[in-house]
Amino acid sequence: MKKLNTKIRSALLQEASSWLVEFSEGEVDAAGRDAFTQWLRISPEHVRAYLQVSALWEEAPLVAKHRSEDHEALIARALADLNVISLGTARAEVDSTPETEIASSALGMPPPKAIKSLPFANGHRRMIWGIAASLVLAAGTLAAWVILNRGVYSTEVGEQRLITLADGSTVELNARSHLRVHFTKTERSVYLTDGEALFQVAHNASQPFVVHSGSMRVRAVGTAFDVYRKKAGTTVTVVEGRVAVLATDNAFEDDRASSPAGMPHERRPIPGEALPMAPRVTPSGALINTGGEQQPARLFLAAGEEVTYSAQAQLHPRKADVSAATAWTQRRLVFNSTPLSEAVEQYNRYNVRPLIIRDPALTTLNISGVFSVTDSASLIAFLRAQPGVRVHATDAGLEITGE
């Protein structure tokens, strides 16, 4: 909590302060009050920021009363500064002030505007991203231990493992996951047969690191990326550097990698017409190479991008919510307009007593929030607070029903 990344923290404080000023001016209408309530309910960090800024609001006069400047002096000083700043910007009024630019540009977002034009969804998404980002940054410092046993690694419900491979690469393995490692002279192969893993790959250009997940392969030389094999398909999220994502020859066949052996597939070239993807330009401008007759389909992903492969969908690289994708390494569940079915799938990785959706209509309900994986009480309270959602404890687990 205390290690929240400073950029994120700074943006949070800026939002909290903007709300406080709006309330203080008595300018929050019904929609604004609702938006504020939603904002507070995003995470404890939001509540903390607001309460801290509130305390400061009361403390500021206690400190400022010892200052002797009178109004004339204060105004003169401010005006002198304004004149300097507004040279060449006749419309300084509508431009952001330098200080707000500094405060917010760190996150690559526009400076906060009036509350009315700062829709909840906007700040919300940014914050979810932000909180997760801070967690991810901290993840890099995790101590590693070496497991000399090469071969198979798996985790149980709620268990996570950090594995250092023979080449110095590290793998963080999420709960309920299964991984097989097979290094040869020319390739470092890893088979993710279930679950999710975050790879931090040691650089070695002559021996590429290749992660196989179902009919997808991710090839890297030295980089960091997350591979999440869920029911609906595999998602690759690049944290650092670049990776090549390749569709293997059995792209349209059954998922052989889920077989117990999880053996490497023979990688024959696939004909161009069978490619499950079309040429595209990724957000970073990287061109997707659809490959020739002799090559598998591939696309390049840069840091901050992700792609989900499933039998039904084409590969669509998109801007990634990198931090949300890797928040699990901090034992956090980050939902950002996440369908309930997926949220439940994630939750159940950590908890022996599963959540079960009994009402099919609810699977598409989108939820947002940040939760600790060990704090099921918060998530359940959160679900119960959703309109039209009930959670009952039964012998089977925690059943979610509609009203």
Add this chain to the structure above:
Amino acid sequence: MQKAHGPRLRRYLAVRMRNAAADVPDLIQEVFLRLLRINHHEVIRNPQAYLYTVAGHVLHQYTLRQSTAPDGFETNDWESELPSGAESDPAKAVEVEQRFEAIGRALEELSPRAYTTLVMHRRDGVSLKEIALRLGVSHRMVKRYLAHALAYCRERLDETE
């Protein structure tokens, strides 16, 4: 009614939060959970005052757990302007002094406009509309100066905590 309650609760919280400093993260978690439990949040007419009330209760209960001696702060603290009394512990008093010094240093670092706005509004109660008029900028702009001043000072406090 709402207008009168907000600031009093807030002053109470400011004192309580300083006293509970080390345990604040846990208390915040509790406040957050309580906020999640409200089902019909749309009916809350003043969410800010509601937040302060919930936080006030959580901090109150914390204080009761902490001290075996009768506390008797309740109404007195809600009314008090100054953080005295509650900080009778000398070690706490030093902490508070350091905190206020840190706020003072942060004020010095503010841009002149943010500084002027904060001091005139919070020290002397000059309305933001009047400050806007005297600086020749919009009300919206002055609100931004003020929000920035708060956020910046709070961020600087993070470094000392």
